[in-house]
Amino acid sequence: MTVRPADALDRIVYLMDRVLADGTRVRAFARARDVVEATGDDEVARLHAAGKLTDLPGIGPTTAKVIGEALDGEVPSYLEHLEAETVLDVGEGAELRAALRGDCHTHSTWSDGGAPIEKMARTAIALGHDYMVLTDHSPRLTVAHGLNAERLVAQLDEVAGLNEELAPFRILTGIEVDILEDGALDQTEELLARLDVVVASVHSKLRMERREMTKRMVSAVASPHVDILGHCTGRKLVGRGRPPSTFDAEIVFAACAQFDTALEINCRPERQDPPDDLLDLAIDWDLRFAIDTDAHAPGQMEWQVHGCDKATRHGIEPDRIVNTMGADDLVAWAADHG
Ligand SMILES: [Zn+2]
Ligand SMILES: [Zn+2]
Numbered sequence: 001m002t003v004r005p006a007d008a009l010d011r012i013v014y015l016m017d018r019v020l021a022d023g024t025r026v027r028a029f030a031r032a033r034d035v036v037e038a039t040g041d042d043e044v045a046r047l048h049a050a051g052k053l054t055d056l057p058g059i060g061p062t063t064a065k066v067i068g069e070a071l072d073g074e075v076p077s078y079l080e081h082l083e084a085e086t087v088l089d090v091g092e093g094a095e096l097r098a099a100l101r102g103d104c105h106t107h108s109t110w111s112d113g114g115a116p117i118e119k120m121a122r123t124a125i126a127l128g129h130d131y132m133v134l135t136d137h138s139p140r141l142t143v144a145h146g147l148n149a150e151r152l153v154a155q156l157d158e159v160a161g162l163n164e165e166l167a168p169f170r171i172l173t174g175i176e177v178d179i180l181e182d183g184a185l186d187q188t189e190e191l192l193a194r195l196d197v198v199v200a201s202v203h204s205k206l207r208m209e210r211r212e213m214t215k216r217m218v219s220a221v222a223s224p225h226v227d228i229l230g231h232c233t234g235r236k237l238v239g240r241g242r243p244p245s246t247f248d249a250e251i252v253f254a255a256c257a258q259f260d261t262a263l264e265i266n267c268r269p270e271r272q273d274p275p276d277d278l279l280d281l282a283i284d285w286d287l288r289f290a291i292d293t294d295a296h297a298p299g300q301m302e303w304q305v306h307g308c309d310k311a312t313r314h315g316i317e318p319d320r321i322v323n324t325m326g327a328d329d330l331v332a333w334a335a336d337h338g
Contacts, residue, residue, distance in 0.1 A: 005044055005067040008076050009033035012066065014123075015082040017114070017299030020238075020269050026297075030114070032063035045071055093308030096291075099324045100304060102131035104228060105176065105199050105264065105292035110155050111136035112144035114297040117155075117171065118162055123298035125169050131327040132301075133174040133197045134159060138186035140178050141203055147175075149188050156194075170327045172196040176230055178203050183219025185226070192225035197334045199264065199292070201230030206245045213247040221255040227334040228290045228322070229256060231266040231273040238270040249278055253285040260337035262288040262322045267307040268300075279314055290322045 003011075010033050016026045035058045036044055047053050048071050053064040062078065069076040090097050107113030108120055115123075117134060124132040136155065137146035147155060152175065159171050174197040178186035185192060185200060192198055200220045208216065220226055232252070233244030256263055263282050266273040271294070274282065282289070291307035293300055311321065318324045322333065 002073045003070050003075065003079075004041065005070040006033050006037045006041075008066055008070045008079050009036060009063065012076075012079055012082060013297075014299040015079075015086045017297040018088060018302050019086045020300075028058070028060075029063065031058040032060075032067075035059060036067060088302055088305050090305040091309050093305060093310070093312040096312050096318055096321070097305055097308040099318045100129075100291060100308070100321070101326055102129045102133065102172075102323050102330070103293050103295070103301060103304065104133040104174070104197055104290045104323050104330075105135050105230060105266070105294045106132050106301065107136055107176075107294070107296045108134060110151070111141075111146055112296060117158060118166075119298055120295070120301070121162060121166055121169065121171050123301050125166070127301055129169070131170040131172050131330075133172040133199075135174040135176040135197070135199045137203075138175055138177045140180065140186045146178070146186070149191055152187070152191055172327060172331065174198060176201055177226075179216060179220040181205055181208070181216065183216040185220060185223060189225070192223075195225075196331045197227050198225050199228045199230045199290075200226040202232075202234055202245065206234045206242070208245070210246040210248065213245055214251050217247055217252045218255045221252060221261045222259055224259075226259075226261055227337070228262045228264050228292070230264045230292075231268075231271050231294065232263065233273050233275065233278065235273060235275070236270050237272060244273075244275065249281055253282050253287060256282070256287050257285045260288065262290045265289050265291045265307040265311055267291065267293045267303040267305075269303070269306065272306070272310075276314070279310070283314060283316060286320070288320055288322050289316060292323075 013030050048068050053059050066076040066078050108117040137144040139146045139148040173195045176199045179200050179202045235244040236242035293303040295301040
């Protein structure tokens with residue numbers, strides 16, 4: 001079986017994202033893929049025959065080797081290696097993973113994601129999902145190109161078109177809305193009411209004083225629009241890292257219980273939010289949970305295995321996890337809980 005050079009490079013990008021490989025390396029392969037795609041198969045084949053692939057911008061020895069092997073009808077050795085080395089093992093969470101019907105937290109190139117909506121959706125389909133909730137950022141998160149009301153409305157149009165094409169799979173409309181410093185939400189009431197599922201997260205002033213942070217989070221959790229509280233501590237475990245925010249978890253989780261707002265189990269390897277002790281506390285409050293990847297690239301949509309292992313280790317029952325629901329039930333719950 002021959003693989004097109006652009007497809008081989010695209011698969012390499014996917015596999016690198018699956019293990020959160022260094023961004024610079026991933027971007028190099030993504031650029032090579034785009035260059036090859038833009039150059040066209042015939043011209044790429046001609047350059048390969050002439051031994052001149054590295055004349056193309058962004059093509060170095062490694063990517064040229066991948067392209068050459070693909071054109072010669074081989075599975076590129078670099079790709080073969082990555083396929084084997086980046087497999088994510090699911091442990092005790094295997095049964096739960098099989099019970100998940102979708103992912104409630106995903107990003108696209110509309111904000112700071114690395115792939116168009118359609119590509120994210122097709123990946124979700126390949127992973128066996130019935131739906132994904134598209135949750136791009138809200139306007140105040142300017143570093144992530146958050147969507148103002150106008151752009152969000154335009155996105156809803158694109159989603160409607162894609163849903164016709166991809167049925168019975170469904171892209172559910174959503175947002176990862178910023179919880180502003182005073183606890184208000186960073187999008188219009190009208191749009192928040194219109195969306196299928198709303199994830200609310202803190203992205204700024206993470207070092208806020210405990211009492212203020214508690215009030216801020218409770219305000220968001222109590223909003224009738226908010227369905228899921230995203231990565232509640234905001235901690236980061238890799239690189240320079242970031243300590244968890246401080247807040248009174250008893251009060252925040254009491255509010256989640258009161259308003260039936262789900263707590264996100266964020267599967268990103270560098271977040272793993274909430275930490276184990278807070279997760280146990282949330283279980284004591286009998287909260288609902290959402291096992292979300294917070295994927296910013298297709299390969300990252302496989303990360304649900306991490307959250308499933310964690311949830312199973314903590315003894316969370318599948319019926320307390322909102323994404324074990326089918327799309328209709330999930331949307332109905334989001335519309336009238338609390
Ligand atoms: Zn976030
Ligand atoms: Zn996110």
